[in-house]
Amino acid sequence: MAAAAAVMMVGAAMVMALAASAAAPLVTFVFGDSLTEVGNNNYLQLSLAKSDYPHYGIDFDAAKPTGRFTNGRTIGDIISAKLGIPPPPPYLSLSPTDDAIFRGVNYASGGAGILNDTGLYFIERLSLDDQIDKFERTKLQMRAKIGDEAANKLCNEAVYFIGIGSNDYVNNFLQPFLADGQQFTHEEFLELLVSTLAEQLMRLYQLGARKMIFHGLGPLGCIPSQRMKSSHGQCLNQVNQWVQHFNDKVKQLITTLNSHLPSSKMIFADTYQPVLHLIDNPSTYGFKVSNTSCCKVEAKLGGLCLPNSKLCDNRNDYVFWDAFHPSDAANVVLANHFFNIMFPNSTH
Numbered sequence: 001m002a003a004a005a006a007v008m009m010v011g012a013a014m015v016m017a018l019a020a021s022a023a024a025p026l027v028t029f030v031f032g033d034s035l036t037e038v039g040n041n042n043y044l045q046l047s048l049a050k051s052d053y054p055h056y057g058i059d060f061d062a063a064k065p066t067g068r069f070t071n072g073r074t075i076g077d078i079i080s081a082k083l084g085i086p087p088p089p090p091y092l093s094l095s096p097t098d099d100a101i102f103r104g105v106n107y108a109s110g111g112a113g114i115l116n117d118t119g120l121y122f123i124e125r126l127s128l129d130d131q132i133d134k135f136e137r138t139k140l141q142m143r144a145k146i147g148d149e150a151a152n153k154l155c156n157e158a159v160y161f162i163g164i165g166s167n168d169y170v171n172n173f174l175q176p177f178l179a180d181g182q183q184f185t186h187e188e189f190l191e192l193l194v195s196t197l198a199e200q201l202m203r204l205y206q207l208g209a210r211k212m213i214f215h216g217l218g219p220l221g222c223i224p225s226q227r228m229k230s231s232h233g234q235c236l237n238q239v240n241q242w243v244q245h246f247n248d249k250v251k252q253l254i255t256t257l258n259s260h261l262p263s264s265k266m267i268f269a270d271t272y273q274p275v276l277h278l279i280d281n282p283s284t285y286g287f288k289v290s291n292t293s294c295c296k297v298e299a300k301l302g303g304l305c306l307p308n309s310k311l312c313d314n315r316n317d318y319v320f321w322d323a324f325h326p327s328d329a330a331n332v333v334l335a336n337h338f339f340n341i342m343f344p345n346s347t348h
Contacts, residue, residue, distance in 0.1 A: 025085050027104045027154060028076075029138075029209075031131045032163035034110035034325060036076055039067030040126060041110050043092035047124035049111030054307050055295060059315065059328050069110055069304075070321045071294070072328025076106070076161065078335035091134050099145075101138050102154065107131035113167040114197050117180070121171075128164050128200050132207070139207055155208030156263075162201075163215035165246060168193055170220060170324070174239065186242055194249045198257070205261055212266045214254060216247040218275035224293045225303045225323035233291055247272055274337065278319060278330070285333050287319050294318035294327055 030036050034049065041047045050067065051057075057065035059072035067090065068074055080087040088104035109126035111119035116127045126134065142151035173181045173189050180189060204212060220226060221239030230236060251268045258264045282290040294312040295305035303323030305311075312318055321327040326334065 025103070026083055027102070027158040028080075028085075028088055028161060029104055029135060029158055030076060030088055030106040030108050030161045031128060031135075032108035032161070032215075033112045033167050034069040034108075035166070036074055036106065036108040036161070036163050037067060037069060037090070037110045038074065038076070038087060038106050038108070039090040040092045040106070040108065041124070042067040043090070044109075044124035044126075047111070047122055049109070049119065049122040049125050051110065051304065055305050055309065055311060058311075069325045070328055070331065071315055073331055075331050075335040075338065078332055079339050082335075082339050091131075091138070096141060101141055102146075104158070105135070105138055107134050108163075111167060111171065112164060113172060114165055114193050114200070115168055115172065115180075118168045118172040120178075128162075128197075132200060132203055135204070136207055152208055156210050158209070158211070160204065160209045160212040161215070162212060165193065165197075165217050165250075166220060169217075169239070169242065169246075170223075170225065174226075186245070190242075190245060190249060193246065194253055197250065198253055201253075201257060201266065202261075205257075205264060210263050210265055212264075213269055214250060214266065215269045216250065216271045217243045218271050219243060219279065222276065222279050223324055224291070224297070224320050225299060227291060228299045228323070244272060269338075275334075278333065282319055285330075286316075287330070288317040290319040292318075293320040293322050295322050297323045299323060 034051070041050050042052045051069045052065050052067050054065060055071065057063065057068060057071070060066060060068065077087045085103070088106040089100055091105050091107045094100055094105070107126065109131065111122040111125035112127050112131070113119055114128050116129055118127065119125050139151060139155060142154065172178055173184070173186070175181055184192065201212065219235065219240045220243050221236035226236045226239055227233045247270065251270070254266045254268045258266050278285055279290045282288060294315050294317075296310045297303045297305060305322045315321075315327055316329040318327050319330045
């Protein structure tokens with residue numbers, strides 16, 4: 001699964017990159033993990049990384065689970081609504097001839113990571129490599145329908161949201177029974193992560209992606225699943241330090257890629273400090289609890305909200321829904337912040 005939600009702290013460069021798209025309906029392609037999944041894993045028969053059961057979706061349309069790992073909407077759902085466009089559908093829900101691909105697609109998959117072995121114990125999930133494979137198929141479908149030139153133009157002008165890496169820590173390096181945490185130092189693991197991500201971003205660029213927004217990781221050491229490992233429920237400082245090292249390396253990577261790739265407008269959205277501020281100061285944002293989850297979860301059973309779990313009395317009081325994921329109310333705060341930075345002159 002994934003961890004702490006993202007506030008997209010972006011600069012003028014992102015605003016400029018999106019300005020041209022803001023006038024027309026935005027075409028967005030989403031890559032990531034359970035923070036942005038909207039139901040792909042529902043179509044993976046053997047996947048153990050699913051949220052297609054109560055109480056997930058209890059505050060969504062019709063109060064039914066959809067495969068979103070929260071009680072309501074994701075950040076992407078909220079931003080799409082503000083833009084007046086439907087949220088991109090899950091790739092695996094589409095037929096090969098579906099024209100929905102021209103309005104955007106969501107490839108995100110709960111349990112996914114940058115590394116292909118991340119989330120291995122979930123049996124089935126779409127790693128970032130898998131997601132890029134699916135995007136390549138999407139582009140082939142576009143080319144077959146509208147020709148090479150139009151397909152290339154659409155892909156060049158679309159915006160690509162990429163939020164991934166949390167599981168590479170939470171469900172890989174930080175798990176003592178998995179090989180990566182035993183055979184690598186953190187510096188070695190970080191080098192593997194960043195070098196792999198570099199190849200993946202290059203591949204997206206070669207497929208036509210130009211406006212890529214990579215969401216940096218939030219303070220994973222402060223999410224409920226990690227706090228449970230401490231003696232008094234405090235944040236794990238070592239984990240947070242590792243996350244900041246990851247963010248620094250990815251920021252450097254994106255600067256390097258932009259300097260070498262023509263027309264590249266990759267952006268690193270720094271999420272760490274804003275999310276930490278939300279967790280450390282919940283009352284500032286209208287919340288009461290940020291150190292545990294609304295749904296009373298059992299860490300030994302994976303930290304997800306099970307149908308027999310007890311819920312808090314007021315879901316809007318909690319920053320976290322389960323041991324990993326923000327609540328709908330927290331996603332509203334984060335999405336509004338992100339939107340106001342991307343579109344400062346919007347009337348939405």
